[in-house]
Amino acid sequence: MNIYDSDRMKDVLAPLGYGAVDEADDVDMVIVNTCHIREKAAEKLFSELGRYRQMKEARRENGQSTIIAVAGCVAQATGAEIINRAPFVDIVLGPQTYHRLPEMIARATRAGERNSPECSRENPGAGIMDIEFPEEPKFDHLPNITAKGFSAFQSVQEGCDKFCTFCVVPYTRGSEFSRSVRDVLAEAENLAAHGVREITLLGQNVNAYHGAPVTGDQEVGLGRLIRQVAEIDGIERIRYTTSHPVDMDEELISAHGDVAQLMPFLHLPVQSGSDRILSAMNRNHSTDDFRRLHDRLMTAQPKLKLSSDFIVGFPSESDADFEATMDLAREIGFIQAYSFKYSPRPGTPGATMSNCVPDEIMSERLSRLQDLLTSNQAGFNQSCLGESFTVLLDRKGRKEGQLAGRSPFMQPVHLQASAEYFGRIVQVRITDAFANSLTGSLDGEPASHDSQVSEQRISA
DSSP states (O other): OHHHHHHHHHHHHGGGTOOOOSOOSSOSEEEEEEOOSSHHHHHHHHHHHHHHHHHHHHHHHTTOOOEEEEEEHHHHHHHHHHHHHOTTOOEEEOTTOGGGHHHHHHHHHHHHHTTOGGGOTTSTTOSEEEOOOOSSOGGGGOOOOOOOSSEEEEEOEEOOSOOOTTOOHHHHTOSOEEOOHHHHHHHHHHHHHTTOOEEEEEOTTGGGOEEOOSSSSSOEEHHHHHHHHHTSTTOOEEEEEOOOGGGOOHHHHHHHHHOTTBOSEEEOOOBOSOHHHHHHTTOOOOHHHHHHHHHHHHHHOTTOEEEEEEEEOOTTOOHHHHHHHHHHHHHHTOSEEEEEEOOOOTTSGGGGOSSOOOHHHHHHHHHHHHHHHHHHHHHHHHHTTTOEEEEEEEEEOSSTTEEEEEOTTSOEEEEEOOGGGTTOEEEEEEEEEOSSOEEEEEEEEEOOHHHHHHHTTSOO
């Protein structure tokens, strides 16, 4: 979602003459887009801002001005603190207000031209701050997505109403909001017309999507939306992230078996294998619920593979609770996973819970879990040797003459291929498997849509 938001800020700023650069060494503006999920991300922000302050002061000595902005969820949650700790920051904006960036930049520029105390380091707290939740959706004011490649993110849902006790998203992104089907389809058609062949539908809780239909009164769920996106000429691949197990309804489950463009890979966070901890997290599902959901998904699409999220060391987690997480990870066999030590976030119920797990115990548990998850991933990658997958070659590889893309299961795949194959979906025979990627060779001519359908039925 933050990648998507950053790209949309680029689109908003393009009419003002701004263009993205690779390094923030000598620039007119720096926007630090932030995430508030973990504590280290917030502290890293202030470390980065110190570097940009030095650059801003050096440019000022040469008569050049620099605007520094902080965007995203850290800005939303701690806007006043940012202004107080880093008064050289000109703009602080939340994730729901970046469509207002041109106005904020104009205000910051006017203040700088007047040498106003608004921008003075001696006047903390006077920077421009916009962390509201506007009544009108920001999507109503954003320009069309500028397609920059063959694969694109598309936001269809934002916010979350689940209120997991460890999570800041409901407080930084707000209540669940779904874009209308008409807007989503129009944007997807525009992306396809500009060469995009793979779309990843985004949302903090994307499978809670309930968009207004093009016709009729009944709201459209994610499963039905996927079916409509799949009908757009040029869209060969569809993915979606991130999902909540509670919102996997039958229509969405069946789409995994019915829609050929929907890739056989699903990120489905479980967080813990202990029912007691899941209850304390307010996840509203049990481990048996997750197992039954896994079985239903596999019935709909036998080749489907899952990735997940895990939190280790949630308050009061016992050895038995952790072993239950290990058991679930072994049983499901997630082919990828993100795992972290619990990080209390200010303002969440989890931050006030007692019985905190000592850091050394969390570290030991996380190491064990990550060893298991890494083994699962390596085992699946090894099982792909000799298989033939479709790969959308949408980037250069790490070596000269290489192109790269992702398998249907989200694994990075590298192969030797000439530039003529760039942007094409090709059949790739896997020849080498590594911990985090695959290597292959072209296996016949570029794949058609029909070959992608048959590929999904190849045993992995």
